[in-house]
Amino acid sequence: MTETESIAYDVIVLGAGPVGENVADRTRAAGLSTAVVESELVGGECSYWACMPSKALLRPVIARADARRVPGLRQAVQGPLDVPAVLAHRDYYTSDWKDDGQVEWLNGIGAELYRGHGRLTGTREVTVEGADGGRRVLTARHAVAVCTGSRAALPDLPGLAGVKPWTSREATSAHEVPGRLIVVGGGVVAVEMATAWQAFGSQVTLLVRGEGLLPRMEPFAGELVAEALEEAGAKVRTGTSVTSVTRENGTVVAVTDGGDRIEADEILFATGRAPRTDDLGLESVGLKPGSWLEVDDTLRVDGSDWLYGVGDVNHRALLTHQGKYQARIAGAAIAARASGGPELDTDAWGAHAATADRAAVPQVVFTDPEVAAVGLSLAEAEAAGHRVRAVDIDLASVAGAGLYADGYRGKARMVVDIAREVVVGVTFAGPAVGELIHSATIAVAGEVPIGRLWHAVPSYPTVSEVWLRLLEAYRDQ
Template identity: 65%
Template sequence: MTSLEYDVVVIGAGPVGENVADRVVRGGLTAAIVERELVGGECSYWACMPTKALLRSASALRAARQLPGAREAVTGNLDAAAVLGRRDSFASHWRDDGQVSWLESAGIALHRGQGRIASARVVEVTGVDGVTTRLTARHAVVVATGSSALLPDIPGLRAAAPWSSREAASAGSVPRRLAIIGGGVVATEMATAFAALGSSVEVLARDGVLPSAEPFASELVTESLREAGVSVRLGVEAASVNRDDRGIVHIATVDGERVEADEVLVAIGRTPNTQDIGLDRVGLVPGAWLAVDDTLRVVGGGGWLYAAGDVNRRVLLTHQGKYQARAVGDAIVARAKGEKVEDGRWGRHAATADERAVPQVVFSDPEIASVGLTAAAAETAGLRIRVVDYDLGTVAGASLQADGYKGHARMVVDEDRKVVVGFTLAGPDVAELIHAATIAIVGEVPLDRLWHAVPAYPTVSEVWLRLLETYGR
């Protein structure tokens, strides 16, 4: 068995693991990264990038059809093959040569295979050839293995070969009929994408559409999906699934109804990729989420084990995982150099933005962009709040963007501190507006100061002025 030593060993070469390794190398340490699949991870090949590529062409077509002059120039429908081809290019045709080259240029060692913790600070990597390499970390081991789609225990589901988000994002053709079990972000985005590509889509949303979002966002997306021809069935739960000899999927619902489809996508949540990484060898539970402190050090992990990204279940979003990666990388470097590591709320090495300042965009039609707390979450947190709503379609910049622009904005204000703690936008192309709200929330900018942040006219950002006017002094 070959044995090698590094300062830090990272298990998982997705965007989180890559950023951890890069951060520690920039800090003067050596790093090795272990990956059993493609370097670049879920986001690069089966999530963020390919799914947004699937959605963008339809979004551009919708925008053109909402403008006189452009509308008349548009003929025909989407070219599904061209859309899938563009998607393939954004997934690098499921090859990781470019990502591997980047690791090499960054001075990060790559070990391909299944990584398992063997003992304190020791990771054994079993390659596809069966050969095992032992990696010893002088300072830290970081688990950045991400998560996978959760498959519920519905009778017959696994035997029916369902799609997860991976199969949906990498589909080689457009199914004539697609059934989706779930109503969250993946379900909503894929219903939007495949309906635009020509599928007859049926959504079984037991808990509703985007149940964690502000209610108005859920209502707008549900309405839009139905206008696009999607059958959205709220409160409906699948009881059993069967794929017959012809390949047709049959879904029986709890209330006794039947749904037929050519493919079924299951999008009800995620499960951590910690089943086979050796957690039991260090007293932790295989298959469990990993609890961490604000420097991302694993609780019960001996002080040398860290977890960043999906596996710690703080926020299952790529950008938050990369934020955590920067924090944990800095913390490891500081501890290795004997520097003081700030664990407090505003400490440089602490990942505190995961608490109440998480931005997220759902690339549905309309887009939903949000950051911070919803009104319901703020009340649950015990805050004394005021909710300020505004019709986004009446803002001058929005009316110029599209005829019949339909959207809504909500600002949630902490009345005791007079700061914004939540912000949600629903409407075409609102994704690019959310960072201003993120800065306002993270910076705890008082409303009296926000009055002096004058939005340009005529832009959709003028909604900030309208919300402040509605709030009053």
């Protein structure tokens, strides 16, 4: 069809990833008619090219590493991974890149799905161009929520376009193991994918422009991950930039700023993210295409009374769980404003104001060892002007760690605001520490006084007994 249709809804959501789905869920629960526009797969980046496939790839890698540290079990797991089985497991978790189940869920909440590319074409107006050639003009009575996420940002390098490099999408969806893989970057995507593909049989070379891995976390976290990657056979080169890339007879050749030529079968660039706002018609409402959206704590775009930017597009915290948190708040704020009530207050539940995406952002890096952090690092806290003290504990000193694995290596750091006697940041690095981070998140988000944390008694013998050791170290300093 080619005719133009015009349909009105209470709310229009651009993007059907986890963020858009959660906005739609909240607005529909409030009784607001809601249209959702998606140009790719319902479920978005997280479901098909990020969180789910990457963790499905990494789980067997980490489980094998843990098993190799357990007496009586290590000899049974010395062989290679069954890579086809791992990839099949990954495909299962992506539903083979089909979104039937997600569409069924969206239909179940009563939202209307429009497949196609949606652009803002005026105040409260979105024009959708469908694959069938049809144009539909949607108008919103109350709100339009931009939930289009982010994409991999590639550097401007000579020869890069002709190389067809991997981004996070190719790294999580590939069906063949490259014999040699260059990974450019030192952040979360870089270290997770280096961990996975090295375990699958690739010879991985990690090229890091900075001086260490995971630069936004405590230095010891990146040091432990780099040590483990090198022990697994990967090469980690810090202080190294790529100046050009070519593909010669099928082989990738990366040239570094030091003049070295490094050859591989594939090259992955994990060098940051950019907002998916370049072709959304932002110019039609006075905003700059390709920009991050500046929003207030209700996720409403600054200067607008109807446009919301939720999830990665606002650059507050580029993590799926934080985007879903924002979506719940945005949905509640839209519903409250649509009801015609007074300007929003932050109630006891904080239903209408996002704060955790600034002060208490948890993150887990699924490497071997795992890294988990929430709140401020020591350097960030000091830069922000807080009077803080950091206490460090060798995780191997905790009884539960030794039981978990022979030769357990790890470290914990707690950063305390000494003026208020509350925890403002915690970082763990070591096997299985991802399951420790929610307790730290509660301590940071709740601003629990150190004096009260003494009465949160950890079970013995578990790795969580590290909390007792951290508090003792703080007391004794």
